[in-house]
Amino acid sequence: MSNAASSRPAPSTDAAPAGEAGGNGLLWVLVAVAIVFAFFRPRAPLDYLKLVDWQTVGALAGLLVITQGVERSGMLQATAQRLLGKVTDLRSLALLLTAGAALLSALVTNDVSLFLLVPLTRVLATQAHLPLARLVVLEALAVNAGSALTPIGNPQNLYLWHRSGDSFLGFMAMMAPTVAVMLFWLLVAVWLLVPRTPIALKPAAEAASVQPRLLSLAGLLFVAFVIALDQHWLLAGLGLVFGAFLLLYPRVLRGVDWALLAIIALMFVDLRQLAELPAIASQLKQWPIAEGWRAYLAAIATSQVISNVPAAILLDGPVRDLPALAAGVSVGGFGCVLGSLANLIALRLAALPRGLREFHKISIPFLLVCAATALLLRLG
Template sequence: MNSTPAEAAPADAEHGGGNGLLWVLLAAAVVFAVVRPRAPMDYLRLVDWQTVGALAGLLAITQGVERSGMLQAAAARLLSRTTELRNLVFLLAASAAVLSALVTNDVSLFLLVPLTRVLATQAHLPLARLVVIEALAVNAGSALTPIGNPQNLFLWHRSGESFVGFMAMMAPTVAVMLFWLFAAIRFLVPRAPITLKPSTEAVPMQPRLLALSGVLFVGFVIALDQRWLLVGLAGVFGAFLLLRPRVLLGVDWALLAIIALMFVDLRQLAELPAVAALLGQMPIGEGWRAYLAAIVTSQFISNVPATILLEGFVHDLPALAAGVSVGGFGCVLGSLANLIALRLAKVPNGLREFHRISIPFLLVCGASALLLRLG
């Protein structure tokens, strides 16, 4: 059933789902500490600091871009050229899918979700729904290439396939996901005209801040590529602290805590002897069983840890790759990109809207991709 576009939440709205997930993850960490205590330094080793550090730098740079006024100007130009809601959503979803295949799913969200949030300050748009669709789009698009997401990079190195060969392996599953993505947009988004909100005072452009953010982004990406994380973080935070300290006030530190606790909790869960024993007894080595095991495991420990955990038990790499890709849908924990999208959107009830769309999408997409594999 088509829905009427809802008003966007104000900019200072509670982050998607609030900090409830943070407290749940913290409670789980306490339980693990009591049941299976370990040395303090061991907890730090559980965290993938490369991922957390990369997110910290990108969050700071994104704040710089937002405060520069560039997103507001880009949003106004886009709304002047796109007058129908469904066309706008198609454009955003397609952009998210393409960008995620080229510059990874997380980076594409850092580019598009802030723009979408600004669009919702200038027009009456269903912000939560748009961001959920963008999260689905990056999960689908990033599955195509070896560099689209971390699990693909891991499996590509294990497979021995060429870059193009890996894309050919993933193409059927990605085609199914994108087909249902655009079918979902037709179902969820009406062909309604976009209604602009009353004009507010224009945000002044700050070209120097935009230039600073652009230079820092390029430098930070190069630093990440060279594995110079600390150098990159020192450059980003040092530059903002000296030149534009107010930018750092907008960084979502709670998101970084959530991601760190996810690594602590989910990796401890995956290490439980009972989990390894259960997986060793199950016939998930290949075929549809491997595919379904990857989807189900992703719902509980996210698709990147699921890939690493199952790689020792599953011998059918195409089935594993397809399963963890589809497993990014469903539960918000299925993919790190889901959490990033909701936190960047800063909308109340974001988790509820996400699961209302993503769980049915997982069921339909998962069954379709399975039928394709069996066929």
């Protein structure tokens, strides 16, 4: 196994952009919803732009370009070869990838961990016969679970942490029981869904040259871009990333999945308009969701419709039980693909033609068991 893996040349890095491979069905659905809102609830053009969280869209744009640079450098192909030389069966590989996704998401946010691991998983699937869709779905579940542990793991935690006034470790202690439940069921899911069968390598493909200069540039830009984001210098960071690649490696920009950015922008436009509907606002005032299991279930249900970050912001007023709200929006990241932005990013990065179907086959049952177990834990 090890010798075969190490002697195989890497495949070509000139793959189709993720959007071309994965289709843009969701994009057209979001466009149609935006048109319906524009017809029934028109607003000024600039008001639509204000609905978009441009910090999030801009951050993802920079990360998409940098990730494309890393992928075209050939580093992922070389890493995949070494990994396939050491891991002998599918289940061990799945455990390694999901554990890495969960750990990274708690440290560097769920989105960044996906930008690091999903492209690697896709390259692994070009070198060996792997259940790519299943692995990517499990990674999406892993980042939603792992990122829930720390205040910096995802946007909703960061928002709720600032609102709570709790310490960093205090917030982690509050989230630990829910995260333990999610990670337990993640381990069960990997064990049941990924067999312990030997990894079968694909026939050798044409060798791809590794470009250390491109890899070094992408690494330096990643560090600089993260610093720029931390200092709220988004435009300067984007100018540096796009300017460097446009000047030195313009082919990288042509491979970016620009449709993903359009989808994310339209999600903000559509979901925020949905949350503003008077019928929804009035229902929130009437429902007895201030605390306890009702608050927890309301957070899960709302996340399925408008995603967990907007759900945390929307329910922060009517819900007074912050631990229930934080647990609910964390578990609510499972289930529907709209439950968490990380779900959408994972599927688009993996370029899966029927990724939505595979995602919901796994994620909806996962939501049900996690939600029920975490609820029983809270009631107990």
